[in-house]
Every structure is written in C-alpha cells, then in structure tokens.
Amino acid sequence: MANGTENWVMMVTAQTPTNIAVIKYWGKRDETLILPVNDSISVTLDPAHLCTTTTIAVSPTFQQDRMWLNGKVKQGIELNYGLTDWFNLVSEIQIAGSIYSLGKLMNLKEDESQLSAIARQGSGSACRSLYGGFVKWIMGKEENGSDSVAVQLADEKHWDDLVIIIAVVSSRQKETSSTSGMRETVETSLLLQHRAKEIVPKRILQMEEAIRNRDFASFSQLTSISASRSEPPDVKYRHQAIFGD
Numbered sequence: 001m002a003n004g005t006e007n008w009v010m011m012v013t014a015q016t017p018t019n020i021a022v023i024k025y026w027g028k029r030d031e032t033l034i035l036p037v038n039d040s041i042s043v044t045l046d047p048a049h050l051c052t053t054t055t056i057a058v059s060p061t062f063q064q065d066r067m068w069l070n071g072k073v074k075q076g077i078e079l080n081y082g083l084t085d086w087f088n089l090v091s092e093i094q095i096a097g098s099i100y101s102l103g104k105l106m107n108l109k110e111d112e113s114q115l116s117a118i119a120r121q122g123s124g125s126a127c128r129s130l131y132g133g134f135v136k137w138i139m140g141k142e143e144n145g146s147d148s149v150a151v152q153l154a155d156e157k158h159w160d161d162l163v164i165i166i167a168v169v170s171s172r173q174k175e176t177s178s179t180s181g182m183r184e185t186v187e188t189s190l191l192l193q194h195r196a197k198e199i200v201p202k203r204i205l206q207m208e209e210a211i212r213n214r215d216f217a218s219f220s221q222l223t224s225i226s227a228s229r230s231e232p233p234d235v236k237y238r239h240q241a242i243f244g245d
C-alpha cells in the first residue's frame, strides 16, 4: 500500500500483432463481456510490419490514470494505471486487434478462455490477435462468455505466399466508432439477426474451406462480400443520377 514515502515505478512492455477480419463480426450480444452475435475469422498480420507495443506502469506516486497513444495523451480513459500504446503505423486507423495487449501483459498463458476474455476488454476483435496465421473467434453460447474464445485455424506457415497490402487512404479517425456503430445496428437493424444466424455460419464454413485449400479466388470473394456488408447480386435498378452523387 502507498504510504507517501514509496516512489517506485513498475513497468512491463509487451508487443502483439494486429489482425484484419476476413469474415467480420458486427454486433454484440453483451457489451460488458464483449460477446459477439456471430463468429468471425481474421488473418494475423506479420508483427515485423505491423504491431502494437504497450507499456504499462504502476506506481503509488501516480495521481491519476493516464494513457498515451502514439505519444499523445488520450483523454477520458479510465484505468488503474499508466499505459502507453504505440502502433508502428501512422495513425489510429481501423486495424482490429491488440489495442491494449492486456492478455499478454498479464501473462496468463494457461487458460484460453481467460486470455480471450481479457483481450476482448481492449477491443472485441483483439482476442483474435492471440494467435498467428488464421484465427476464428467463436461467438460462444454461454451467458458468462466462457466459450467465446479465439482459436487458431492454421498457423502463419500454412499460406506463406499470401500477401496482405494495407493501403491507408485517410489518416482521419473514423466518425462512428465500432462500438457505437454496432450498438445502433443491434438496436435498429431488421437484418442483423438474419445475417448472424443464417448468412455468417455458411460463410464461416466456406472461408474455413478456402483457407484449408489455399483457394485465393474463394478467399478474396468471401472477404470482399463480408467487408461490404451487402449481398450480391449488386444490381442497381435506378439510374445513377437518382443516387445524387
């Protein structure tokens, strides 16, 4: 306990990879435990190119919780410690995963369910960064989230000539956060439950097969359908002028 005379600082640093979803999750069934409405699959990016370096510091001399992101203080963060996060990428763009690297920092190696639960508190998709290669985040059914875990589908050597190019088209922070976008979708979308129950489970199986067979045509097609959140066929019945752009 702090008695006013102690001035120690304890620091731990961890580095974790980021991941990019190829079958995305969109919507949470529990916002506290961060439990998704559907399974998702991602590719973990090579940490030699993209990663997050997180340093956490605790000290009885710290007066308040503070967080720095890429060297700048972030406001409105409530933590019981000082935390610095560095992305080796220019901005806070949407590359899912690893934001606080919490599981790794706490060094909980044994229990996969606990690791996923802790990583999810940083950002739901962060639990997929616990493994390299291709990773599935199983949504789980239990109310306490114990079966909502990340599992590795194939390691990083399985498809080693697959190259992912990240093109940063804007460094502006996105206007709607994933958290609020998902909340609004869960509250208002008539199609979300249909997507989660009927569409995604089939896509997950197709994607698993595409990864297993290193079938780039299917892999890329499934990835782009999942990213656009619209369904083929992409038929526009109205003239372009009606859309007003």
Ligand SMILES: C[C@@](O)(CCOP(=O)(O)OP(=O)(O)O)CC(=O)O
Pocket: 020, 021, 023, 024, 025, 026, 034, 040, 094, 096, 097, 122, 123, 124, 125, 126, 178, 179, 180
């Ligand atoms: C579209 C997504 O990238 C959304 C990721 O959302 P987050 O997991 O980053 O959301 P929060 O937990 O609210 O921080 C889809 C995905 O990565 O599966």
